[in-house]
Amino acid sequence: MAAEIHELNRALEAFDRRNTPAGLLVRYARGRLRYFFSRQALTLFGAMVLAFSVSLQTGLLAMSVAAVGELIDSYLLRGVEKQLNRGVPVQDLLRKTAVSAFAQALGLSAFVAILWLAIPREAALLLCLAYMGAGAVNAIMALAYHRTAAYTRLVVYGVTVTLLFVADFYVLHYQREQFFYNIAATLMVAYTMLPFVSYVTTGRLRDLRQQRRQIEQGLALAKANASLLERQREGRRLSSIAENADDSIIMLDADAHTLWVNPAFTRKTGYKLSEVVGKHPTDYLHGPRSDPAILNLFNEAVRTGVPAHGENVNYTKIGAPFWVETNLSPVFDEHGNLEMAISVDRDITLKKQRETELAEAKRAAEQGERAKTAFLATMSHEIRTPMNGIIGMSDLLNEANLNKEDALYVQTIRHSSEALLTIINDILDFSKLQDGHLKISSIAFELQPCLDEVMNLMRPQAHAKGIALKADIADNLPRTVWGDDGRLRQILVNVIGNAIKFTESGDVHVHVGTVEEGPDHGLEIAVTDTGIGIPPDRIETVFDQFAQADAATTRRFGGTGLGLAISRQLARMMGGDVIATSSLGVGSCFVIQVDFPEVNLPAKRAVNPDVLPEPEVFDGATVLLAEDNRTNRFLVQKLLKDLPLTLVTAVNGKEAVDMVEELRPDVVLMDMSMPVMDGLDATRFIRNRMAAQPHIIALTANAYRSDRQACMEAGMNGFLPKPVRRAELLKAVAKGLESRKLSTSAR
Numbered sequence: 001m002a003a004e005i006h007e008l009n010r011a012l013e014a015f016d017r018r019n020t021p022a023g024l025l026v027r028y029a030r031g032r033l034r035y036f037f038s039r040q041a042l043t044l045f046g047a048m049v050l051a052f053s054v055s056l057q058t059g060l061l062a063m064s065v066a067a068v069g070e071l072i073d074s075y076l077l078r079g080v081e082k083q084l085n086r087g088v089p090v091q092d093l094l095r096k097t098a099v100s101a102f103a104q105a106l107g108l109s110a111f112v113a114i115l116w117l118a119i120p121r122e123a124a125l126l127l128c129l130a131y132m133g134a135g136a137v138n139a140i141m142a143l144a145y146h147r148t149a150a151y152t153r154l155v156v157y158g159v160t161v162t163l164l165f166v167a168d169f170y171v172l173h174y175q176r177e178q179f180f181y182n183i184a185a186t187l188m189v190a191y192t193m194l195p196f197v198s199y200v201t202t203g204r205l206r207d208l209r210q211q212r213r214q215i216e217q218g219l220a221l222a223k224a225n226a227s228l229l230e231r232q233r234e235g236r237r238l239s240s241i242a243e244n245a246d247d248s249i250i251m252l253d254a255d256a257h258t259l260w261v262n263p264a265f266t267r268k269t270g271y272k273l274s275e276v277v278g279k280h281p282t283d284y285l286h287g288p289r290s291d292p293a294i295l296n297l298f299n300e301a302v303r304t305g306v307p308a309h310g311e312n313v314n315y316t317k318i319g320a321p322f323w324v325e326t327n328l329s330p331v332f333d334e335h336g337n338l339e340m341a342i343s344v345d346r347d348i349t350l351k352k353q354r355e356t357e358l359a360e361a362k363r364a365a366e367q368g369e370r371a372k373t374a375f376l377a378t379m380s381h382e383i384r385t386p387m388n389g390i391i392g393m394s395d396l397l398n399e400a401n402l403n404k405e406d407a408l409y410v411q412t413i414r415h416s417s418e419a420l421l422t423i424i425n426d427i428l429d430f431s432k433l434q435d436g437h438l439k440i441s442s443i444a445f446e447l448q449p450c451l452d453e454v455m456n457l458m459r460p461q462a463h464a465k466g467i468a469l470k471a472d473i474a475d476n477l478p479r480t481v482w483g484d485d486g487r488l489r490q491i492l493v494n495v496i497g498n499a500i501k502f503t504e505s506g507d508v509h510v511h512v513g514t515v516e517e518g519p520d521h522g523l524e525i526a527v528t529d530t531g532i533g534i535p536p537d538r539i540e541t542v543f544d545q546f547a548q549a550d551a552a553t554t555r556r557f558g559g560t561g562l563g564l565a566i567s568r569q570l571a572r573m574m575g576g577d578v579i580a581t582s583s584l585g586v587g588s589c590f591v592i593q594v595d596f597p598e599v600n601l602p603a604k605r606a607v608n609p610d611v612l613p614e615p616e617v618f619d620g621a622t623v624l625l626a627e628d629n630r631t632n633r634f635l636v637q638k639l640l641k642d643l644p645l646t647l648v649t650a651v652n653g654k655e656a657v658d659m660v661e662e663l664r665p666d667v668v669l670m671d672m673s674m675p676v677m678d679g680l681d682a683t684r685f686i687r688n689r690m691a692a693q694p695h696i697i698a699l700t701a702n703a704y705r706s707d708r709q710a711c712m713e714a715g716m717n718g719f720l721p722k723p724v725r726r727a728e729l730l731k732a733v734a735k736g737l738e739s740r741k742l743s744t745s746a747r
Helices: 002-019 021-034 036-053 058-077 080-085 089-120 120-139 147-170 178-244 263-269 292-304 349-399 404-437 448-464 483-503 551-557 565-575 630-639 653-663 679-689 705-715 726-746
Strands: 246-250 258-262 308-315 321-332 338-348 443-446 468-473 480-483 508-517 520-528 577-583 587-594 621-626 645-650 669-670 696-700 718-721
Touching: 021 036, 021 080, 021 089, 036 058, 036 089, 036 120, 036 468, 058 080, 058 089, 080 089, 089 147, 120 147, 246 263, 292 308, 292 321, 292 338, 292 443, 321 349, 321 587, 349 404, 349 630, 443 448, 448 468, 448 483, 448 508, 483 508, 483 520, 483 551, 483 587, 565 577, 565 587, 621 630, 621 653, 621 726, 630 726, 645 653, 653 669, 653 679, 669 679, 669 726, 679 696, 679 705, 696 705, 696 726, 705 718, 705 726, 718 726
Parallel strands: 468 508, 621 645, 621 669, 669 696, 696 718
Antiparallel strands: 246 258, 246 338, 308 321, 321 338, 443 480, 508 520, 520 587, 577 587
16 A cells, blocks of 8 residues: 555646746657657658759759758757756746757748749649648647747748738739628638637646546545555554553443453453443452542542542452552543543552562661761760860970970870871761762962961871972963862862871972863872882772772881871862872872862961960850760860869859859850750850850860861861860960950940
8 A cells, every 4th residue: 555655646746847937848848859850751742742843953952941940950969958957947948958959940931932832723722721721720730738849830830921911012013802702711611620629728627637636536535545544553562552462451330330351450350341331440450548638639630631640559359459550531432422442451460569668778878877977986086085085284294394205205195096086087088978968168368378377287198208299380370369278278288198108218299280171270299209119900999988008008108098088079069170190110190170269259267276366365254064084174274274264163054154153254165065054055055144244265176177166066166176276275265255356345
């Protein structure tokens, strides 16, 4: 059927193509060329008549003039198809072939004129009219193909006959009676040709229309048959799909009564078609666990003729429940009335079981995550609390007048404590990164002081190993950039510290420059060392958590293996990356890239951590320390002993509240975890119920961001994580005293 439609389409296209102006012109040219020799045979016959009746020269002359016109016409017509293929406009070719038709008609007219003048009048008239009639008939036959050429020939032939009659009458003094007889005979011949002209013009058009109509009707019939066959095939396919589908299919009438069910429905539920036909699905599918809201949804959908989707519990014939996902689709007749509804039920019992299992797994994972967070927070607090005493006391001992050996012992304690604190901070930072709790806080800051601070911090470490730490800063480095300066310091300390740690001799070189990234300048810092290097197959694993190049490296140099993992994640959070290249035994190069665009905003200047507040700032101040750990109380007392302030202590939150009401201290150093009343509850009580409002600073071993946020929400003004350094403690207390003075003066 498709082949038949294709053939009919081709026939219709060919018909239309043949009857376009170009197609008609080609057919005209082919017809003229096909009958060229037939026309020449008639011309030769007339020439022979002249040769026998008049003279050979006259016959040759007549033959020659007719042949010239025919040759001109045929020459132009032979090139019509080629010129059309080359893209010559049809109108140009129509004009040229009309001119060639004029030449051919003149040749034939000259031939007839010779016959007319050379042969006696009575004999010549009939012969000449026969030639003119044949030429006219030939022109009329071409009327449907080349109207201009046909009319050109008819005009030339008519003018020729008229001129010949005029010549007979005026030049040859033809008898008047005979002249009128000849004209009458000529008109009769022309009149008898009119029906032929009418047939050619109207009949030809009628035939063309009939031919095209027949092709169109055949094409329409073929398409209708093809559509019918396709519908039959589609019906068979749909029926096959319904019969072989794994999903249950139920056909319902407009009142939601069952019309038909497929075999999958019978296999799943145990009901045969005869058992459910004419029944509502509620009568045989639904039970105690079925959702009435879903049932009402489907009933309303059938009533209103709209699609519906839902999940519900169905029951088998023996009462076993199972979950289904139902898609209800309405089917309308040609008048738009609801004819039936099709319900497709997919068994999703396993899916529901998996959802339940996933929900349980999610709850277990969340509980595990909460347990991990609680464990890390607890361990951080429990470790930081004694670490506060160890580091604080070692700092105090370091300032004492010790002999060389005792000073070495103290330095060992300090360095070991610092290493342990670094491990704790790395674990907490990595945990925050994994949880998504670590955020980037961008500000405008001066880049050069930040870099100098890191280099100054790392130089003693390099100097202790006899390693040169060099810095090379590009001239085009922006003065002020937008980014997180604290996280940049953390990355640099990790990467430069690693370079120093794994370098036994030589130097560590830090090159700071910029790299173009869109319209802004990105920061690129290359840290190159002459250390042990990294094997090629381990170059990427150094960025994995708890990973180093090999176990021997871990034993030899120590560390958690988290520093580089944290640094890369932080760099990526700031729009960059950390990329490593290395040669074993030669050294490594770590390139730090961060997206820090240059800005013209006022910058945050780096503060020298070694500059302490003047003692006069603390003159006459009262500071309350709420701390349940005796070592930590002793440490804070020692850190503040040389300052002109009064320090009082409380061992729990309730005692701290009472002392705030009694003593009205200027600053309270509040631990978060204390017996009787913790620091958060004590702070909330002070803020909500007491007239005295001191500056409260959290001094706690709980170092999570959530802990800081909880302190701020409770009403605290500052946050100091343990272990606390003397400089940090003095600055926080000084800031609190200044804040108190400002608030007092404002009141």
